[in-house]
Amino acid sequence: MGEQPELGDGPVKKRIGVMGGTFDPIHHGHLVAASEVASQFHLDEVIFVPTGEPWQKDRRPVSPAEDRYLMTVIATASNPQFSVSRIDVDRKGPTYTTDTLRDLRAEHADADLFFITGADALSQIFSWRNAEELFDLAHFIGVTRPGHTLSDPGLPEGGVSLVEVPALAISSTDCRVRVASGEPVWYLVPDGVVRYIDKRRLYLDPSSTN
Ligand SMILES: Nc1ncnc2c1ncn2[C@@H]1O[C@H](COP(=O)(O)OP(=O)(O)OP(=O)(O)O)[C@@H](O)[C@H]1O
Ligand SMILES: O=C(O)c1ccc[n+]([C@@H]2O[C@H](COP(=O)([O-])O)[C@@H](O)[C@H]2O)c1
16 A cells, blocks of 8 residues: 655644753643643644753752653653653763754654743743754743743744743742652652652752752
8 A cells, every 4th residue: 555645735744842851850830831832832742851961050969860861751651742852861961952952853854843941941041052053943932930921032033932831830949948848749740750759869958959
């Protein structure tokens, strides 16, 4: 049997969301943002990409990349639309999103990429390395986040979409502080992540939480 003919002008491109983050730990704010963008933008899938060395988060020691990667796998395992990439964890040196997007474009040459970022990260985007190249590599989607104003910091015309997502006032910092002070993180992070934090004894040292 021959291949199905393509409709329209050419093959329909896959639409892949990319959710980059330090995920220390991953929480329901990340998951809701990815799910909502996937729905609103008719994405085929969302790839979560934990950072290797997040060079702008150097105020405190970040948990080992392998722990952050595994928590991301646990958190996304139940959603068939979600997957996790090791590309930033496996690349040596500081994590730059231009590298992330170049590598993903090489792996998914047939796809359009949509990079998902919260209001706080979007407002800092011009401090990222080679920021001017970012918008040629993916379409950017800025999502609302409680406590932060979602505004366009001067992004190129058509390069970014601003999207409202259900407001979850959760941050990884708050989760770490709660664990260090013996407060629960149940329902702020997926159940498997609560258990992983406990098993690996993460975030118990108060000096490394903030
Ligand atoms: N509650 C949330 N709602 C929407 N977007 C979020 C939320 N939390 C994080 N994000 C976005 O997810 C991406 C990855 O975030 P990150 O892993 O740094 O989590 P964080 O909660 O901001 O961590 P930390 O408190 O350690 O700075 C960023 O683009 C961030 O803006
Ligand atoms: O490219 C950069 O220089 C750069 C600087 C800071 C953050 N980022 C990316 O922004 C995403 C969210 O980062 P973070 O630090 O808020 O978890 C993640 O994918 C990072 O790699 C990228």
